[in-house]
Amino acid sequence: MAATFTLDEVRKHKSKDDVWMVIHNKVYDCTKYLDDHPGGSIILREVAGTDATEQFVDIGHSVEATDILKELYVGDLAEDEHAEEVEIFRPTFEKVAMEAAIDINKVAKSKIRNNIKKTVAMSSVIASVGAVGLANGWWTGPEWALAAVTTAQKPISQLAKFIRAKFAQNGGSSKLFWWGVGIATVVELSLTTAVTTWALSKFEAQKEFTHFPRSRPAKKERKVAILNVPTSSTTGPAVKPPVKVIDPANWRKFKLVRKVLVSPNVYHLFFALPHPTDVLGLPTGQHIALRAMIDGKSVSRSYTPVSNNSDLGRVELLIKVYDKGLMTKHLERMEIGDQIEIRGPKGAMQYVPNQYAKEIGMIAGGTGITPMYQLIRAICEDKYDKTKISLLYANNTEADILLREELDGFVKAFPEKLSVQYVLSHADDKWKGLKGFVTAEMIKEFLPPASDSTKMLLCGPPPMVAAMSKNLVSLGFTAPGTLSKATDQVFLF
Template structure:
């Protein structure tokens, strides 16, 4: 196990999770910016595609601050489905988020006193943007509204001109190219966002040889977030990405797997625990994470449990976002 990977393993990650990393500046590029035209894509698919294909003539500074919250105004709200929308925030000109992979940010209401938890503390929640780290002047979040989610409900009250405080980046998992032969990504609902961050980063490299298996569960077909983008990636990278959608309540014409992500599903699609260079990353609602990999302990990883423990996977082979 590499020194870098060991330094961020669950046993020591908790001591570092609130230490916000700053990405080193990239070397200056001599590439001339390119303008690409795309037709036939709409909504979120076009937005994500466009933010990931623009080239920049020189590196952009980060608009984020790893030491304190910074207020950003909502530029646009784009409905995605019946309970999810993309919230696009305006960054200062000629700046970007510069988020390293894999990392996230934490958000807080513009008025911390207006949104508190049961203990009277300001509500702070982690989120992973769907926009590219080099996207100029914008940062976007795809947010699903959960009835029990204090911050997700607050997001859905925001309109253009409103502000939200953002702080970061927070390092999560130090992704290293080709460290693993296979990475299984198990997600549910809006838990797709950090998994998507890893996938798009890895597959953007022509040197990538790691095979990714995404098991993505949702209640209905309409609940599947970023499906157009995931399908496009799988079509473009058929040898290194396999996407499997599972539904709890499918319609009669659904041809994919049904039900929860069980031990049988994992055994069917994921390399066994005996494969040393296999990694499993999990992100979803707390109940799903607990059932698959054991409960998280706040920002700490918590003990390995659930289906993955039953199948013999160890804490070194599992990471919970």
């Protein structure tokens, strides 16, 4: 089990050659890394003996930096001194150009114009030679077109000689000549207009790609139907998308509107959002931070809601009250109408349906079921998500099992997606399920084996999480990191 340190103990390690600090509620001895730090040792010495989480996140460290932290880890910060995890979101987006990226008319304008000119000029010559020849009887029948093209390809000087020779052979009839010129002019104008119009219609290089039809239709089974949405032709106002109310950088106050005691020391709390149609805006698998002034001190803790973005106008929390828990005791004392500060989203989990994993194994203890339930609900309610989930849920007694009715309902409705095994450490004689503590044998029997397409999620009391991590490593899983990453095979909430 990891060592535990208080902030006072960490503050003692802030000399020139003794540099400790706290990052994400974990304690690190950075002394041996002073000379290797890319930014120089002075940066580390400035935050020695303090909680440097905010500075660490603000600078924007790489995955390599978090790997280095593993080697410097010496223990955890005492639980009653935990601060909220500081996370700064820096989303980047690539804008897809809706207009042609290259001005084709500017780049190739002269080339296109010259090609059209050549085509029009050639057509004019062919028409003229052909018409004049027909009028004067130089050729007859279908061979006239080939002869005209062949003749028109000659240089202009040779064409002049050719025409004069032909007129000489036919007596140079003035009447026939002007008749031929008239026909040639009409044919030339007709061909010129037709060819020019056709050529210009084909050169649409500057047309936006959205103007062209799709190469193939969308699959029928993936079409989205939007029902009962008023349009400009209906009498009602346009329906706006729900407003997401939480902010990762700013605290907002939310009012407690309902409070239900669901089991000994466990409360189901309902906080109202600003408007009945608002949504919290929390991505699946992430959590929020709560903050309150308690005994004159600002205290914040992280919690995972059991509600999601389909629950309009509210956020729901399931919390267990601990004797020494500053925040849980405060929540227990809250009256209807009291307010709490919330901000988020927070957390390293980044769940994407059908991409995160084919199979997910979960081991939860007590209130550690809340992040698991959030994922279970999202996967089961999404008919296109084919991810399979297996859950081992540990508690002391049957009365301690939280969200049992909801979990059993999902198992009954989606047996192909979800299986749940309850494990009780203090079961009575009537209990027919698993007894004792979660073991490697239980994991092997009820959860998916280690593979590239499998993820294992853990959440519960620290001793339990530490024991389960060891069990999973013995079964072939990669040990979880000190700081959880979305790509971890074993992810710790």
